[in-house]
Amino acid sequence: MNRLLLIGNGFDLAHGMKTSYVDFTTNYLQRCFKMARLHYEYEDDLIRVIRNPLIDFSDIGEQGVLNLLRQFPFAQIGQSDLKIEGRIKETIDKYPRFPLLFSFKNKFLNSIFTSISNKRWVDIEVEYYKNLLSLPQTSDYEIIKLNKSFGILRDELISYLNQQSLPQINDSIRNILCTSIDEVAEKSSNYTSKLYS
Numbered sequence: 001m002n003r004l005l006l007i008g009n010g011f012d013l014a015h016g017m018k019t020s021y022v023d024f025t026t027n028y029l030q031r032c033f034k035m036a037r038l039h040y041e042y043e044d045d046l047i048r049v050i051r052n053p054l055i056d057f058s059d060i061g062e063q064g065v066l067n068l069l070r071q072f073p074f075a076q077i078g079q080s081d082l083k084i085e086g087r088i089k090e091t092i093d094k095y096p097r098f099p100l101l102f103s104f105k106n107k108f109l110n111s112i113f114t115s116i117s118n119k120r121w122v123d124i125e126v127e128y129y130k131n132l133l134s135l136p137q138t139s140d141y142e143i144i145k146l147n148k149s150f151g152i153l154r155d156e157l158i159s160y161l162n163q164q165s166l167p168q169i170n171d172s173i174r175n176i177l178c179t180s181i182d183e184v185a186e187k188s189s190n191y192t193s194k195l196y197s
Helices: 021-039 062-071 085-094 107-119 124-134 140-163 171-177 181-196
Strands: 041-043 047-051 100-104
Touching: 021 041, 021 047, 021 062, 021 100, 021 107, 021 140, 062 107, 085 100, 100 107, 107 124, 107 140, 124 140
Parallel strands: none
Antiparallel strands: 041 047, 047 100
16 A cells, blocks of 8 residues: 655644644733733733733633734834833823733834734744844844844744644554654655666
8 A cells, every 4th residue: 555644834733733823922922911910010022011900801812812913003002101100101091991001022023913913824934034134234233133032932932832732643643654764764765766767
């Protein structure tokens, strides 16, 4: 019996794994929002989040995060608006119906979440490349900052993926996938030798 196994992009998603960039970034925001809900504010190297003290809310689920991204004008709130006490109150007054105010610390993160907000899809590598091209070639500092943000996001992604549980695979698929490497290598070399003979 001849078998051809093609496992590539989408294999994980087809098996119900939450491994897309949208899943990852939504999970990241959920964690940030939860910390802000518990402690009234949260800040890391990528984001600053402040809880609106006038609104009581429970955890924001995945759909809630996506809705908040679509409705909240995060692109308009500058990082300085969430650093200076007077501006924080002013910003809360300006957006009274939002339970959380948040600002991304650089254009790279802003472009990632703008893409998710607008398209419900993001390709982080494409957003990185666009941001890299937009930087002045003489600005080593900005390139270092962008690379640092990309590195932090990469580490967050690795941590997130390591926390994902593997899907249950039925026995017939497991048998196919667990074929010994020797058998696959033998079939591969036989196929290759037939191509070139």
